[in-house]
Amino acid sequence: MLLDHSSLSKSGAEISRIGDPVFHGNTFLFIEDIINKKAPHKVFAVLREGKIAGFLILSTVLDEAEIIEVAVSENMRRKGIASELMDEVCEWCAKNGIAQIFLEVRESNFPARAYYKKYGFAEDGIRKNYYPDPVENAVLMSKKLP
Ligand SMILES: CC(C)(COP(=O)(O)OP(=O)(O)OC[C@H]1O[C@@H](n2cnc3c(N)ncnc32)[C@H](O)[C@@H]1OP(=O)(O)O)[C@@H](O)C(=O)NCCC(=O)NCCS
Numbered sequence: 001m002l003l004d005h006s007s008l009s010k011s012g013a014e015i016s017r018i019g020d021p022v023f024h025g026n027t028f029l030f031i032e033d034i035i036n037k038k039a040p041h042k043v044f045a046v047l048r049e050g051k052i053a054g055f056l057i058l059s060t061v062l063d064e065a066e067i068i069e070v071a072v073s074e075n076m077r078r079k080g081i082a083s084e085l086m087d088e089v090c091e092w093c094a095k096n097g098i099a100q101i102f103l104e105v106r107e108s109n110f111p112a113r114a115y116y117k118k119y120g121f122a123e124d125g126i127r128k129n130y131y132p133d134p135v136e137n138a139v140l141m142s143k144k145l146p
Helices: 005-023 026-035 081-095 110-118
Strands: 042-048 051-061 064-072 100-106 122-131 136-144
Touching: 005 026, 005 042, 005 051, 005 064, 026 051, 026 064, 042 081, 051 081, 064 081, 081 100, 081 110, 100 110, 100 122, 110 136
Parallel strands: 064 100
Antiparallel strands: 042 051, 051 064, 100 136, 122 136
């Protein structure tokens, strides 16, 4: 589901607990900016037994969207949660006039690359040494919506 401002304020800490170990503390910073209305990103979440099991942060500009972060709680992976998130995000994008979705992913992140490929994202190129800590290339991917 797409979280509104009040749900995000309540579940921000839960989302950060999932994202921060993977994204080096950036999830907390993004969520804080969104709650404080400094960033207009949208946050989608999937719940299991009333708790956040996975989230996806989406940024949109005109008819383009970018997946900023997506992560699933470590003990909940390979159960279709990221798939549920992507189905919802693609549906939301199609309804909201988005023509193309972009993202970047670490070259060594094979689970995520397989996930995006399964959802029809094409690999468009490489951005050399894009990520710090450890330094690594980014793979640029995109998907056109019908
Ligand atoms: C990538 C990630 C979001 C996938 O979440 P998930 O809920 O486990 O994914 P799903 O169960 O919905 O799987 C969807 C598809 O992703 C791919 N996939 C997911 N995990 C995989 C793995 N460990 N190895 C290979 N493919 C994998 C498969 O294609 C899978 O489809 P299948 O089950 O039909 O084979 C999850 O591994 C994660 O949170 N990783 C850490 C954060 C991250 O790397 N985010 C992306 C940064 S750009």
